[in-house]
Amino acid sequence: MEALSELVKKYALTTYSMKPNRLVIEIPRDRVKEVLKAIKEGCGDTGIYVSTIVGTDFPDKKQVRLDYYLVTHPDDNVYVLRTWLPREDPKVDSILDLFPGALSGECETYDLLGVVFEGNLFIRREFFVPTDVASKEVFPLRKDSGV
Amino acid sequence: MAVDKVIEIPVSLEVPIGPQHPALHEPVMLKVYAEGEEVVKVEVNTGYNHRGIEKLVEKNSFYRNIFIVSRVCGICNIVHSNAYVRAVEQVMGIEPPGRAKYLRVLAMELERIHSHMIINAIMAEVLGYDTLFMYIMRDREKVMKAKEILTGNRVLGDYLMVGGVRRDLSEVDRERIKDVLIKLEPEVRKYIRVFEEDETIGKRLRGVGVVKPKDVTLHGLVGPTARGSGVNIDARREGYDAYGEVPFNIIVRSDMDSWSRMMVRWHETIESINMCKYVLENLPSDGPAVPDETKLPRKFPVGEAFTRVEAPRGELTYYVMSDGRQNPWRVKIRTPSFNNIINSGFSYIGYTIADVPVILTSYDPCISCMERAIVTDLRRGEKKYVRFKDLNRGLK
Amino acid sequence: MSRAKVISYSPWIAHFNTGACNGCDIEVLAALTPLYDPERFGVKLSPSIRHADILIVTGAVTKKAAERLKRLYEQMPRPKYVIAVGACAIDGGVFSKSYSVVAGADRVVPVDIYVPGCPPRPEAILDGVVQLVQKLRSAVV
Numbered sequence: 001m002e003a004l005s006e007l008v009k010k011y012a013l014t015t016y017s018m019k020p021n022r023l024v025i026e027i028p029r030d031r032v033k034e035v036l037k038a039i040k041e042g043c044g045d046t047g048i049y050v051s052t053i054v055g056t057d058f059p060d061k062k063q064v065r066l067d068y069y070l071v072t073h074p075d076d077n078v079y080v081l082r083t084w085l086p087r088e089d090p091k092v093d094s095i096l097d098l099f100p101g102a103l104s105g106e107c108e109t110y111d112l113l114g115v116v117f118e119g120n121l122f123i124r125r126e127f128f129v130p131t132d133v134a135s136k137e138v139f140p141l142r143k144d145s146g147v
Numbered sequence: 148m149a150v151d152k153v154i155e156i157p158v159s160l161e162v163p164i165g166p167q168h169p170a171l172h173e174p175v176m177l178k179v180y181a182e183g184e185e186v187v188k189v190e191v192n193t194g195y196n197h198r199g200i201e202k203l204v205e206k207n208s209f210y211r212n213i214f215i216v217s218r219v220c221g222i223c224n225i226v227h228s229n230a231y232v233r234a235v236e237q238v239m240g241i242e243p244p245g246r247a248k249y250l251r252v253l254a255m256e257l258e259r260i261h262s263h264m265i266i267n268a269i270m271a272e273v274l275g276y277d278t279l280f281m282y283i284m285r286d287r288e289k290v291m292k293a294k295e296i297l298t299g300n301r302v303l304g305d306y307l308m309v310g311g312v313r314r315d316l317s318e319v320d321r322e323r324i325k326d327v328l329i330k331l332e333p334e335v336r337k338y339i340r341v342f343e344e345d346e347t348i349g350k351r352l353r354g355v356g357v358v359k360p361k362d363v364t365l366h367g368l369v370g371p372t373a374r375g376s377g378v379n380i381d382a383r384r385e386g387y388d389a390y391g392e393v394p395f396n397i398i399v400r401s402d403m404d405s406w407s408r409m410m411v412r413w414h415e416t417i418e419s420i421n422m423c424k425y426v427l428e429n430l431p432s433d434g435p436a437v438p439d440e441t442k443l444p445r446k447f448p449v450g451e452a453f454t455r456v457e458a459p460r461g462e463l464t465y466y467v468m469s470d471g472r473q474n475p476w477r478v479k480i481r482t483p484s485f486n487n488i489i490n491s492g493f494s495y496i497g498y499t500i501a502d503v504p505v506i507l508t509s510y511d512p513c514i515s516c517m518e519r520a521i522v523t524d525l526r527r528g529e530k531k532y533v534r535f536k537d538l539n540r541g542l543k
Numbered sequence: 544m545s546r547a548k549v550i551s552y553s554p555w556i557a558h559f560n561t562g563a564c565n566g567c568d569i570e571v572l573a574a575l576t577p578l579y580d581p582e583r584f585g586v587k588l589s590p591s592i593r594h595a596d597i598l599i600v601t602g603a604v605t606k607k608a609a610e611r612l613k614r615l616y617e618q619m620p621r622p623k624y625v626i627a628v629g630a631c632a633i634d635g636g637v638f639s640k641s642y643s644v645v646a647g648a649d650r651v652v653p654v655d656i657y658v659p660g661c662p663p664r665p666e667a668i669l670d671g672v673v674q675l676v677q678k679l680r681s682a683v684v
Contacts, residue, residue: 018451018452018453019237019238019450019451019452019453020237020452020454022453045361045364045365046360046361046363046364046378047364048364049363049364049365049367049380050367051367051369051455051462051464051481052464052466052479052481054466054477054479056468056476056477056479057477067466069453069464069466071380071455071462073364073378073379073380074379074380076380076381076382076384076385078453078455080453099365099367100365100366100490100493101364101365101366101367101368101486101490102367103489103490104367104485104486104489104490105481108485112201128197128607128643129197129643130197130605130606130607130642130643131606132606133642133643140199140202140642141201141202147199147202147642197562197605197607197643198562198603198605198638198641198643198644199638199641199642199643199644200638200641202641202642203637203638203640203641206640214637215637218564218566218636218637218638218661219564220564220565221563221564221565221566221567221568221569221662222565222566222569224564224566265569265572281576281577284572284573284576284577284578285576285577285578287573288573288576288578291573301570301662301664302566302569302570302662303564303566303661303662
């Protein structure tokens with residue numbers, strides 16, 4: 001995809017590939033929304049969808065990693081947008097207004113990992129984490145949560 | 148006499164049909180706000196089924212997790228273990244032999260047949276067509292028999308293992324499964340005719356729950372839901388396992404309504420039966436399908452993999468990351484229902500309350516797949532004045 | 544004749560998924576269909592929990608579903624009985640160590656019959672129901 005290679009040149013910090021054959025593009029965290037907006041404009045409304053949002057905790061690096069898995073349609077290529085957030089203050093812009101389909105992923109990532117999506121009004125605790133865990137102010141998928 | 152004032156009386160009605168409900172088998176709660184009979188807003192409210200699986204798999208070893216991930220969802224257990232096992236194989240650099248790949252495809256397609264049949268049966272029951280439900284369930288038992296012959300159990304077979312499958316298929320069993328499939332096909336064609344020609348089914352399903360192609364991609368809907376709206380999303384095109392070699396057609400229909408989604412499922416059932424027949428006739432014997440368990444590697448390299456599988460309900464993705472220890476560092480499961488149900492709240496608006504269960508069933512809800520579920524809300528369509536609040540907590 | 548004995552001629556079943564993987568649920572569903580024909584024992588799926596005599600619980604009881612299960616049990620008319628179907632409903636199964644799971648159904652409601660298996664076959668589920676019915680007829684319960 002031509003538009004994508006231009007975007008990579010413009011925004012990417014680094015690129016590498018993940019098995020099996022997925023292109024990973026690392027971008028700075030304050031550009032997430034900008035990049036996704038550019039991608040959406042490049043592909044059109046029916047050209048791409050957000051498949052998965054994955055947050056991973058790295059206590060050693062004091063960082064949380066956030067991956068957006070995008071699938072293009074109809075050629076079925078998977079691209080990974082990867083960004084790193086500080087563990088103490090994991091904030092990133094919500095992409096809900098661009099892709100309403102990101103709702104499930106964003107809400108889940110907040111409740112399980114504590115990543116705050118600014119602009120998403122629907123995120124809250126106890127979506128599915130039981131009350132006794134949520135009331136302890138711990139996020140289950142953090143490695144030090146102790147649950 | 149001219150009317151100069153209308154006094155609206157707030158009516159609030161709660162109809163709790165659940166959280167347990169005889170027809171639908173999972174705990175989900177749809178909060179439906181309706182004005183009169185017209186639905187103006189829907190909140191999907193679940194969480195009764197969150198079992199903390201992603202945390203659980205971090206605490207167990209790579210091999211033990213195969214059993215845990217197949218219990219994410221009993222209906223589609225083989226696709227779950229397939230996605231996980233392939234991700235682990237990618238991390239470890241193992242390639243299963245062709246025979247194992249073909250057997251995996253056979254197991255997954257049998258699963259697709261029984262899953263599509265069960266949701267069509269449930270749809271028949273939701274429509275009040277109990278006889279059809281019973282008939283479809285009776286014929287579905289044939290597929291369960293075939294699954295039992297192949298994997299050793301009717302539902303949870305734990306059929307997959309890293310590097311292959313857990314049991315090989317003998318010549319006798321091959322003929323038995325083929326026999327079951329030959330008997331099943333005319334029955335399925337009969338049901339397709341019923342769904343196509345029956346007036347009641349047509350009236351309840353056609354034109355109900357229309358999802359436009361643009362909404363499909365924006366809301367990330369996948370599987371038969373997307374294909375019923377003319378969006379050709381199918382992870383099988385990646386050609387994982389033996390899907391690159393087994394010929395099949397992707398069924399796409401462009402009616403965009405509930406009926407279209409159910410018909411996609413029926414025609415995929417026929418397609419799956421043909422794929423199973425192809426696999427049974429062209430099973431290669433290039434290597435042992437069952438690997439030697441004692442010789443599997445006990446050390447895991449650092450690495451990550453992201454796999455997609457076309458589950459009966461749509462695209463299922465697994466992300467597996469290893470940091471070199473016995474347990475995975477992170478396993479992320481994104482199931483098709485997680486997108487299809489939570490993000491589809493928009494599609495109920497404008498239909499009547501009686502259509503809500505029909506539309507929900509047409510998405511093939513698999514709540515244990517979502518297993519972590521959230522509240523959906525729709526900002527559009529919300530009206531300020533009196534709401535006729537209707538709570539449809541069906542779909543137990 | 545005791546009331547327990549009366550319901551044994553046609554026990555109505557309600558089914559509640561407390562966090563199961565669906566494996567048990569589709570087997571419970573299969574057990575209610577023509578091939579297994581539960582109506583020869585008078586067993587029927589009840590439309591509402593308030594009409595039910597037997598509650599079938601499937602799945603590891605999650606903390607959120609535990610409240611629901613308790614409430615459902617309280618809504619059932621007496622005499623009432625509970626069947627725990629599957630390994631998860633018995634003791635939590637593979638999920639027993641998870642942070643959001645209470646474990647077996649007997650932590651929340653009294654269980655009369657346990658049907659083991661992952662998932663149990665429809666025959667086994669029906670056998671559990673029949674054993675409960677026999678227990679009622681001999682008025683042990």
